[in-house]
Amino acid sequence: xxxxxxxxxxxxxxxxxxxxxxxxxxxxxxxxxxxxxxxxxxxxxxxxxxxxxxxxxxxxxxxxxxxxxxxxxxxxxxxxxxxxxxxxxxxxxxxxxxxxxxxxxxxxxxxxxxxxxxxxxxxxxxxxxxxxxxxxxxxxxxxxxxxxxxxxxxxxxxxxxxxxxxxxxxxxxxxxxxxxxxxxxxxxxxxxxxxxxxxxxxxxxxxxxxxxxxxxxxxxxxxxxxxxxxxxxxxxxxxxxxxxxxxxxxx
Amino acid sequence: xxxxxxxxxxxxxxxxxxxxxxxxxxxxxxxxxxxxxxxxxxxxxxxxxxxxxxxxxxxxxxxxxxxxxxxxxxxxxxxxxxxxxxxxxxxxxxxxxxxxxxxxxxxxxxxxxxxxxxxxxxxxxxxxxxxxxxxxxxxxxxxxxxxxxxxxxxxxxxxxxxxxxxxxxxxxxxxxxxxxxxxxxxxxxxxxxxxxxxxxxxxxxxxxxxxxxxxxxxxxxxxxxxxxxxxxxxxxxxxxxxxxxxxxxxxxxxxxxxxxxxxxxxxxxxxxxxxxxxxxxxxxxxxxxxxxxxxxxxxxxxxxxxxxxxxx
Ligand SMILES: Cc1cc2nc3c(=O)[nH]c(=O)nc-3n(C[C@H](O)[C@H](O)[C@H](O)COP(=O)(O)OP(=O)(O)OC[C@H]3O[C@@H](n4cnc5c(N)ncnc54)[C@H](O)[C@@H]3O)c2cc1C
Numbered sequence: 306x307x308x309x310x311x312x313x314x315x316x317x318x319x320x321x322x323x324x325x326x327x328x329x330x331x332x333x334x335x336x337x338x339x340x341x342x343x344x345x346x347x348x349x350x351x352x353x354x355x356x357x358x359x360x361x362x363x364x365x366x367x368x369x370x371x372x373x374x375x376x377x378x379x380x381x382x383x384x385x386x387x388x389x390x391x392x393x394x395x396x397x398x399x400x401x402x403x404x405x406x407x408x409x410x411x412x413x414x415x416x417x418x419x420x421x422x423x424x425x426x427x428x429x430x431x432x433x434x435x436x437x438x439x440x441x442x443x444x445x446x447x448x449x450x451x452x453x454x455x456x457x458x459x460x461x462x463x464x465x466x467x468x469x470x471x472x473x474x475x476x477x478x479x480x481x482x483x484x485x486x487x488x489x490x491x492x493x494x495x496x497x498x499x500x501x502x503x504x505x506x507x508x509x510x511x512x513x514x515x516x517x518x519x520x521x522x523x524x525x526x527x528x529x530x531x532x533x534x535x536x537x538x539x540x541x542x543x544x545x546x547x548x549x550x551x552x553x554x555x556x
Numbered sequence: 557x558x559x560x561x562x563x564x565x566x567x568x569x570x571x572x573x574x575x576x577x578x579x580x581x582x583x584x585x586x587x588x589x590x591x592x593x594x595x596x597x598x599x600x601x602x603x604x605x606x607x608x609x610x611x612x613x614x615x616x617x618x619x620x621x622x623x624x625x626x627x628x629x630x631x632x633x634x635x636x637x638x639x640x641x642x643x644x645x646x647x648x649x650x651x652x653x654x655x656x657x658x659x660x661x662x663x664x665x666x667x668x669x670x671x672x673x674x675x676x677x678x679x680x681x682x683x684x685x686x687x688x689x690x691x692x693x694x695x696x697x698x699x700x701x702x703x704x705x706x707x708x709x710x711x712x713x714x715x716x717x718x719x720x721x722x723x724x725x726x727x728x729x730x731x732x733x734x735x736x737x738x739x740x741x742x743x744x745x746x747x748x749x750x751x752x753x754x755x756x757x758x759x760x761x762x763x764x765x766x767x768x769x770x771x772x773x774x775x776x777x778x779x780x781x782x783x784x785x786x787x788x789x790x791x792x793x794x795x796x797x798x799x800x801x802x803x804x805x806x807x808x809x810x811x812x813x814x815x816x817x818x819x820x821x822x823x824x825x826x827x828x829x830x831x832x833x834x835x836x837x838x839x840x841x842x843x844x845x846x847x848x849x850x851x852x853x854x855x856x857x858x859x860x861x862x863x864x865x866x867x868x
Contacts, residue, residue, distance in 0.1 A: 318822070322689035331690050343803075400658070401667045424803065428685050430670045435626070435658035444627060444734035447655050450796060461737060465796050466651040467750070467805070468566070472737040473625070479733070485786065485803060486796055521667035525680065525693045533828050536849035538840070542862040545834065545852050553832045553849065555754065555811040556778055556867075 306477065308351040308360045309416035310385065311407055311437075312344040312367050314376040315427040328526040340376045342490075343422020345383075346483040349490040350452065351420055352384035359454055362386050364414060368393060368406050374506055381501035382493035388506035389414075393518070400428075402518030404436030409514050411441055416478065418460075423448050423482040434482035444475040450486040557585035557678055559644040561610070562633065562660075563592035564652045565600045567622070572751040573648035575607065575712030580705040581646050582609045582713070583675045589614060591636060591724075593629055595622035606715040613721040620728045623736035624652065630659040632726050637664075642700070644678070649704035650750075661702035668702045669694060673709040687802035687825035707750065708808035708829055742795050744782075749798070752781035755809045755830075757800055758793070759785035759823075761816020761837070761856055765793040770860040771815060777867040783807065785817045801826035816856050819844025836860070 316322065316331070317339040323332040340348075354360040365380035365388045367373040377388035391406050411419065419441075424431035438445030446462035450470065453461040463472045465484045493501070511518065539545045549556045559581040564571045570592075581588045590607070591614045592600060604613050616632055637645075645660060647653030649671040661668035673691070674682035680695045681703070749755060756775050758768055768782070775782050783800040784793065800807055802822040808829035815836045817823060824847055827833060834850040835842075836859050845851040852859060 316686070321821075322686040324690050331686060399667050401662065401665075404662065426687065426802070429687065429802070430668075431654045432658040432661075432668055432670060435655065436662045439630070439659045439662035444731065445655075445659075446734075447626075448651060464651075467797060468739075469742040469795070469797055470740040472740075474735045474737050476733040484796075485790065485799075521696060521698050522669065523695045523697065525695055527685070528691045528693070530684070530688055530691050530828075533833075533847050535846045536833075536851070538845070538851045538853060542852070542859055542866050545850055546863070546866045548850050549811065549832070549834065553811065555832050 306360050306417040307362045307364070307415070308354065308418045308420060309364050309366055309411065309414055310344070310347050310351050310380060311419065311421035311433070312348065312365055312376055312380055313341045313425045314338050314367065314369055314373045315341045315425055318342055318426055324527055324529050328528060330524070330527050338372070340379050341422050341425045343424060343426070343483055345490040346485070346487050347420040347422055348380045348383050348385060349488045350483060353488065355384065360418070364389060364416065366391070366407065366410055368398065368403055368511070377506055378501050379493065381504045382498040383491060384497070387504055389509065390506055391509045391511050393511040397520045397524070398518060399520050399522060400430050400432040400436055401521065402516070403433050404440055405516045405518055406511060406514060407433070407437045408440040409516065418477060418479060418481060419443070420481045420483065423484055434480050438480035441478070441480070443478045443480050445480045446473060446475050447482045448484040449481050450484050452481065452487070557643045558587040558589070558641060559585050559646060560642040561588060561590045562645065562647045562653070562656065563590050563604060564648050564650060565592060565594060565597070567594060567597065568599045570600055570604050571648070571650070572712050572748070573650050573707040576707035576710040577646050577648045577705045578607060578609050579710040579713045580672070580675060581644065584644050584678050587611065591615070591633065593621045593632055594624070595619050601721060603715070605719045605721060606717055607719060608714045608717050610719055613719050614724050615721055616724045616726055618726065618728060620730040625731060625734055625736060626656045626659050627731035627734050629656055630663060631729050633660055634663050635726055636724050645700070645702045647704050648707050650707070653704045657702055657704045664700055664702065666698035666700055666702055667696070668704065669696055670704050671706050672703055673706050687821050688828065689821065706806060708806055742797050746775060747779065747781045749781045749783050749800070749805050750807055752809055754778045754780035754811045754813070755783050755807050756780045756813040756815065757783035757785065757817060758788055758815050759817030760787035760791065762788060762793060768794060770857070773864045774860065774867065777864065785823050814844055814848070815860070817844055818842045819847060
């Protein structure tokens with residue numbers, strides 16, 4: 306089984322976000338960038354499946370600028386085999402456009418499993434996996450917390466849903482989006498980071514794909530969220546209860 | 557303009573998230589219909605028909621819709637939409653809506669607008685990005701708009717009406733590539749996390765699952781729902797669906813009590829619309845204090861029993 310893992314380069318989750326003063330977006334200059342944490346989980350899962358002999362080849366796909374090569378290398382260092390970078394000039398790429406590009410790549414690569422994070426921690430859209438599943442007409446198993454291969458080649462996927470855990474059975478090829486509990490991604494070892502430098506990354510220009518990936522949304526402005534002011538420290542439990550009862554009136 | 561709200565339910569009852577989504581739909585256009593899909597949903601229908609604002613309940617009651625598989629639901633929704641003139645399709649941004657919305661949008665070749673928190677006009681919306689550390693105001697150029705709505709930002713609409721319903725017939729076109737296996741539902745007598753008036757959550761500071769009993773007593777007294785930080789869920793103290801935060805559940809109760817939780821941005825993202833936040837933490841420098849109306853510095857193992865007592 307061949308796995309295609311889609312990864313996005315985002316502002317590192319530890320960075321404090323700063324909105325630009327001209328309200329056009331958030332500061333990205335000199336800001337630490339990393340692989341979207343949910344995509345790291347997707348890479349890890351593919352690598353584990355390969356270690357267990359269920360996956361034969363892992364291809365990492367990222368859509369972005371040249372800088373996304375670095376993100377792909379991270380995946381290669383974790384154990385993936387090769388990479389594909391689809392280069393776009395338009396940084397305002399939206400999930401639908403990304404989905405169309407991924408579908409194009411699928412047509413060429415024919416993966417049996419497409420796996421990616423359930424959401425990117427920058428735009429928090431939670432859409433791309435579902436879009437790819439719809440465009441390819443493959444079943445979708447979103448928010449996965451466990452994957453099991455069945456004898457007949459189908460996959461049982463346990464999904465984290467609001468009311469508990471749901472398990473569905475999907476035929477392959479399929480699209481899986483990862484949730485936090487699926488696994489804990491490994492750190493790449495130094496030898497593997499060195500080895501990853503030799504692995505191949507193919508570059509495709511998005512304009513050569515002839516797709517309509519123009520944005521459908523116009524960002525009018527980006528603002529700071531309303532601030533929440535720190536309140537007071539209370540000296541003891543009785544004081545806390547008194548305040549909640551008589552000041553906040555919430556209990 | 558005319559909106560269609562896709563109803564989330566549990567087979568017996570509609571979810572509060574649906575009522576909030578209807579409120580949001582009304583802010584776009586006064587003309588709102590709903591569509592509910594399921595199997596043996598007479599209970600759901602009965603409840604739904606009481607809902608204010610909406611002019612009509614459309615429903616599809618078929619065996620193959622029982623398990624809310626996105627492939628099956630989206631097929632039916634698309635055939636329902638044929639020859640109809642809806643301009644907006646709205647779903648709650650729960651796991652139900654997040655799973656289904658992008659499928660509908662993609663089939664219609666439109667870009668879904670995810671998790672809106674404010675409506676300016678029929679094409680302009682605010683939505684949080686970067687875990688709510690920035691708010692993006694976007695204008696959609698698509699002629700038909702598919703939107704998911706953050707339920708905590710819109711009051712659930714009232715249910716004092718009597719609305720007519722209409723059945724929508726489909727020929728079963730069940731997906732052959734996906735099948736329901738099991739649903740392991742979290743059992744709880746407590747209110748639902750996302751709609752409770754009071755939520756009490758524990759973090760890594762609780763040390764183990766057993767210690768969550770210390771929170772239970774308090775939750776019982778307050779009629780509160782229980783939640784947790786990611787660290788507590790990852791460590792296996794409590795079930796996955798208790799996770800509050802950017803990538804878990806968004807809550808906005810009247811009172812949120814954070815116990816042994818440091819206040820990472822991803823956690824804050826899920827609680828900052830709460831009316832009041834109280835916290836208990838032994839580290840007075842913990843970021844959670846910067847977001848709390850009432851902070852109590854101290855060891856939770858000493859404080860919680862006292863708090864339970866004090867509530868008597
Ligand atoms: C992609 C991604 C998504 C994430 N999504 C979420 C999310 O949705 N929700 C979420 O919560 N997190 C999320 N996180 C994780 C987040 O970054 C933090 O790691 C997590 O919230 C920390 O949980 P915590 O506060 O329980 O643990 P810690 O940060 O370890 O804090 C424990 C706190 O307990 C206090 N404490 C310890 N013992 C006691 C005691 N005896 N008495 C009183 N206080 C005590 C300590 O002082 C400390 O402040 C996400 C992270 C990533 C990378």
